[in-house]
Amino acid sequence: MEIITPRSILRNWRSLDAKSLVMHADNTRIAATMRDAFPSPYTMADAERFISMATGTTPHLFLAIEVGGEAAGGIGIHLQDDVKYRSAMIGYWLSESLWGKGIMTDAVRSLLPTAFTRYDIVRLEAGIFSNNPASMRVLEKCGFIREAVHRHAITKNGTLLDEVVYVYFPSER
Numbered sequence: 425m426e427i428i429t430p431r432s433i434l435r436n437w438r439s440l441d442a443k444s445l446v447m448h449a450d451n452t453r454i455a456a457t458m459r460d461a462f463p464s465p466y467t468m469a470d471a472e473r474f475i476s477m478a479t480g481t482t483p484h485l486f487l488a489i490e491v492g493g494e495a496a497g498g499i500g501i502h503l504q505d506d507v508k509y510r511s512a513m514i515g516y517w518l519s520e521s522l523w524g525k526g527i528m529t530d531a532v533r534s535l536l537p538t539a540f541t542r543y544d545i546v547r548l549e550a551g552i553f554s555n556n557p558a559s560m561r562v563l564e565k566c567g568f569i570r571e572a573v574h575r576h577a578i579t580k581n582g583t584l585l586d587e588v589v590y591v592y593f594p595s596e597r
């Protein structure tokens with residue numbers, strides 16, 4: 425899959441991306457607002473494991489965000505299951521060197537049509553740590569609405585945080 429956005433290309437991960445993945449992802453400021461499944465430090469072995477999973481058989485979608493010819497971030501759609509099978513979660517991160525240029529807003533906005541045509545979902549949500557206003561702003565710019573605050577739902581690096589749930593319903597756009 426390849427989606428051209430105004431500031432990046434969203435495309436499948438490749439094994440050759442491992443080096444640039446480590447270079448951009450090995451950053452405690454990125455890991456600080458991600459789930460603990462995002463490694464920190466981010467080693468070559470982590471990168472190879474991730475790329476192997478992302479390019480293998482998976483119902484979920486994992487795309488690299490390519491900027492200047494390099495995989496400099498990631499964006500993904502994680503399908504829920506059981507009675508939540510028509511819901512999915514969106515997650516993303518970007519190299520710190522590229523923050524504040526509108527790249528993630530473009531990426532999320534450009535992925536929305538694909539998420540709703542590729543999957544039989546009616547709801548796309550994101551759970552943002554309460555100390556991450558930049559991510560909330562990205563979602564608001566893309567038409568997500570702030571739906572709920574799950575109080576003290578997150579403990580990240582020993583700090584208790586709220587989780588702010590944002591949701592996108594294409595039928596309401």
Ligand SMILES: CC(C)(COP(=O)(O)OP(=O)(O)OC[C@H]1O[C@@H](n2cnc3c(N)ncnc32)[C@H](O)[C@@H]1OP(=O)(O)O)[C@@H](O)C(=O)NCCC(=O)NCCS
Nearest residue numbers: 454457516517518523524525526527528529557558559561
């Ligand atoms: C969150 C993240 C993805 C944003 O990517 P980005 O490409 O810099 O985002 P954009 O440039 O498209 O938009 C950022 C917006 O947040 C705003 N912003 C940045 N820091 C902010 C802050 N401290 N408070 C309020 N708004 C802030 C910017 O001004 C911009 O809004 P604007 O266009 O209205 O001015 C990036 O910072 C990142 O990867 N962070 C670490 C990982 C992460 O948090 N992932 C999301 C987990 S849910």
